[in-house]
Amino acid sequence: MNEFGQKWVVGGLVGLGQITMLAKEAVASCLTFKLAKRDLLFQIYSIGVKSQSVVLVTGAFTGMVLAAQTYFQFHKVKMDTATLAVVSVSMCSELGPVLTALMVAGRVGASMAAELGTMRVTEQIDALRTLATHPVDYLVVPRLVASLVALPILTTEAMAIGIAASYIVGVFLLGIDPAYAWWNMLKYSHDSDVQIGIIKAVVYGGIIALVGCYKGLSCGMGAEGVGRATTEAVVYASISILISNFFLTLVLEQLALILKL
Amino acid sequence: MIEVRDLNKRFGDNPVLERVSFQIEHGESVVIIGRSGGGKSVLLKLIIALLQPDSGAVLIDGQNIVGLNERQLIRVREQFGMVFQGAALFDSMTVEENVAFPLQRKGQHTPGEISRLVARTLDVVGLPGTEKKKPAELSGGMRKRVGLARAIIYEPRILLYDEPTTGLDPIVSDSIDNLIIRVRERLKVTSVVVTHDMRSARRVGQRILMLHERQIYASGTPEEFFASRDPVVRQFIDGVADPEDILF
Numbered sequence: 001m002n003e004f005g006q007k008w009v010v011g012g013l014v015g016l017g018q019i020t021m022l023a024k025e026a027v028a029s030c031l032t033f034k035l036a037k038r039d040l041l042f043q044i045y046s047i048g049v050k051s052q053s054v055v056l057v058t059g060a061f062t063g064m065v066l067a068a069q070t071y072f073q074f075h076k077v078k079m080d081t082a083t084l085a086v087v088s089v090s091m092c093s094e095l096g097p098v099l100t101a102l103m104v105a106g107r108v109g110a111s112m113a114a115e116l117g118t119m120r121v122t123e124q125i126d127a128l129r130t131l132a133t134h135p136v137d138y139l140v141v142p143r144l145v146a147s148l149v150a151l152p153i154l155t156t157e158a159m160a161i162g163i164a165a166s167y168i169v170g171v172f173l174l175g176i177d178p179a180y181a182w183w184n185m186l187k188y189s190h191d192s193d194v195q196i197g198i199i200k201a202v203v204y205g206g207i208i209a210l211v212g213c214y215k216g217l218s219c220g221m222g223a224e225g226v227g228r229a230t231t232e233a234v235v236y237a238s239i240s241i242l243i244s245n246f247f248l249t250l251v252l253e254q255l256a257l258i259l260k261l
Numbered sequence: 262m263i264e265v266r267d268l269n270k271r272f273g274d275n276p277v278l279e280r281v282s283f284q285i286e287h288g289e290s291v292v293i294i295g296r297s298g299g300g301k302s303v304l305l306k307l308i309i310a311l312l313q314p315d316s317g318a319v320l321i322d323g324q325n326i327v328g329l330n331e332r333q334l335i336r337v338r339e340q341f342g343m344v345f346q347g348a349a350l351f352d353s354m355t356v357e358e359n360v361a362f363p364l365q366r367k368g369q370h371t372p373g374e375i376s377r378l379v380a381r382t383l384d385v386v387g388l389p390g391t392e393k394k395k396p397a398e399l400s401g402g403m404r405k406r407v408g409l410a411r412a413i414i415y416e417p418r419i420l421l422y423d424e425p426t427t428g429l430d431p432i433v434s435d436s437i438d439n440l441i442i443r444v445r446e447r448l449k450v451t452s453v454v455v456t457h458d459m460r461s462a463r464r465v466g467q468r469i470l471m472l473h474e475r476q477i478y479a480s481g482t483p484e485e486f487f488a489s490r491d492p493v494v495r496q497f498i499d500g501v502a503d504p505e506d507i508l509f
Contacts, residue, residue, distance in 0.1 A: 119351075126311050127349035130421075131363045131411070132338045134331055138366075 019214045025136045026144050026210070039142040047108050047143070048150030055154045056161050058103050062095050063087055063162030067169045071176065081180035085188035087166040092193035093200075096159035098245050101204035104151065105237040109212035112143055113233035116216025117226040125217065135217065144209040151205030152198045159197060192256040200248050204241050211237040262287055263308060263419065263451065268317035270303055277303050279475040281317070287418075290445055290452040292466030294459070294497065299472050301455040302346070305421050308453065309341050310334050321419075342412030342450075346424040348404035350396040356383070356407050357392035363415045382410045385447075386440060402433035406440065413444055420444065422454040426461045438464045459498055463487065471497065 071083045116139060119125050125135050163185075170176040212233045219229030263285040270278040277300040285291050295301050306312040308319055310326050318325045326337050350359050360379045364370050370378070383389055386406040396404060405425060412420060422441065426434035438461050445452050445465075456462055462469055463483045471479040471486075471494060479486070479494050487498060496503075 122352070123345050123347060123349040124351055126306070127343070127345060127351070129311060129331075129334075130309055130338055130341060130343040131366065132335045133366050134335060136331075 015214075018218065019210055022136065022140065022214050022217075023206070023210055026140050029134070029137045029141045030145065034137065035141055035145060039138075040145055043142045043146030044150055046111075047104070047146045048153060051104050051107055051150070051154055052157070054103050054107060055100050055158050058099050059091075059096065059158030059160075059162040060165040062099055062158075063091055063164070063166035064169045066090060066095065066162075067166035068174065071170060071174045080174075080176050081184050082188075083170050083174075083176055084163070084166060084181040084185040087170075088163050088185045088189040089193050091159045091162040091166075092189065092197045094197075094245070094249070096162060097155045097197045097200040097204060098241065100155045100158045100201065101151065101208065101241045102238055104147075104154065104204075105208045105211075105241060106234055108147070109208045109233045109237045110230045112209065112212030113215040113219070113229045114226060116213060117219035117229040120217060120219055121221055121226060139217075140209070140213045143213055144206065147205035147209035148202055149205075151208070152201040155197055155201035156194075159194070190256075196249075196252045196256065199252060200245065203244060203248060207240045207244065208237050211240060262320075262322060263453070264318075264320040265304075265308065266318040266320070268304075268307060268319065269315045270300070270307060270312070271315055276475055278307075278314075278472075281472075281475075281477055283470055283477055283480065285451060285453060287451055288449055290441075290454070290465060290467045292454045292456060292462040292469045293472060294455075294457055294462050294469060295472030296497070297457060300475060301457075301472055302423050304472065305343075305423050305453065305455050309338060309343060309421060339415075340418045341421060342415070342417035342419070343421040344405065344408045344412050344423065344425055346427060348396070348401075348408035350404055350407055350411070352396050354396075355392065356388070356394050356396070356399070359396070359407060360410045360414055362411065367415065378414060379410075382414045383407075385413070385444075386410045387436070402429050402437065405429070405437060409437075409440060409444070413448060413450075416448055417450065419451045419453070422452065422456075424456055425454065426456060426458045431460075434458065434461060437461075441465045459500075473497075 066087050067083055070086045071080060074080055074083055074086075116125070119139075125139075128135050128138060167181070170181060171178045215229040215233035215236070219225045265281060265283050268278055268281040269276075281304065293301050293304060303312060307314050310319070310329065314327060318327050320326070321337060321340065324337070326334065329337065351362065354362070357376075357379050360382055361375045364375050364378060379392065380389070383391060386409050388403060388406050388410070391399070391403070391407070396407070399407065425437050425441065429437065441452065441454065442465055444450065452465070454462070454465055466483050469481060469483055469486045470477055473479075473493055479489070479491060481489070486494060489495060489498070
């Protein structure tokens, strides 16, 4: 491996180690139950409420396009009424959590990295430390807990609106029989699909908050440093979500089979 | 008492401090002077453990704070207040919220007590009635005063000032100097001021330490410093550039 490759690998491993340490600090801090309710509510509002529109639009149009595309393929083999079943399973276990997480990573992960990065370059984080306040307690923990709470709720909304939008497209635009479509959807969708989606959303919430906060807290100096941290927060969070999705799918589907959910 | 022993610090291949040692007695007001980029602010950050040295020790009342983790340092830092070069006010908060921040984190006061203490402290720094303003609405001098108010509201034993008068006009600089002296006399705190403003150093310092070529080059009272015939000290006091530093 050449020198550049070695640096890249070492840098990646160091970053991974530091994010793990940050997660450990944040979890230890959570266990002290000293989290300020006001800060937590503000972060839930900022991450959850303010992401509503973007998540609902994403969920609705994903459901609609998935319904249309599935219908066009299934129509060839006379399986029109299975369309909503496919949309439902996909929205609950894959597209709902992943697309919600990617949209929130773009909006919230970037905002966390930019805010904390600016605080770092203007010495506000040093000021916090001189005021006997641990930056992880004050800055990371409320964002992490708020993400862990907000992502499952946003994902559930995306699932619901995606399925509703696909029903409207399928039944009213493409002319699928509503009774059979509904029957098949209920027959092939299981509780485990929703449970898997929600578990994934919790994991993605953690990834978005930890990567965003880590990139902000460790950003380079000046406007360039903040800009780079913001970009990297979105890119690394998105890649981590997509990679972890594969492994989570393997593990959770196997688990669902074993537990017969 | 603050004791710095054989402190070494480098960033990458660039050594900033080498074998720096000195002591500051309780209640003393010490000014650290030196050229820009000479490691003064780094030294201040090492004293409050915002940075960790490569080797050496920083003892606060006999306790070595080098190597302590961030949670252990919270206890140590409760004794400190620091005024930053750019004030480092929390820009999402009002002046009142900034000044009240340390008290709210401690959670030992009622909201009414905190409001009264904030109003009194803002009065001490000459900024009554600015509670609802945002940092962006304040001038550079006002920001530094708010930074000082935030640092003194919980009555720390040691106050660190990083370039408190840099970038301010002579009149505002003079008022900041007066404030530093007033706070020292009123709260009986140990003050460590980093500056390259010699007028300010002469006014607020009971002792001056000069950092030169990564080491403490000279130490003495302001009178001894200004009477010094040492060419390095003299050059700094008189503000004369080296011939090789003259660009045109």
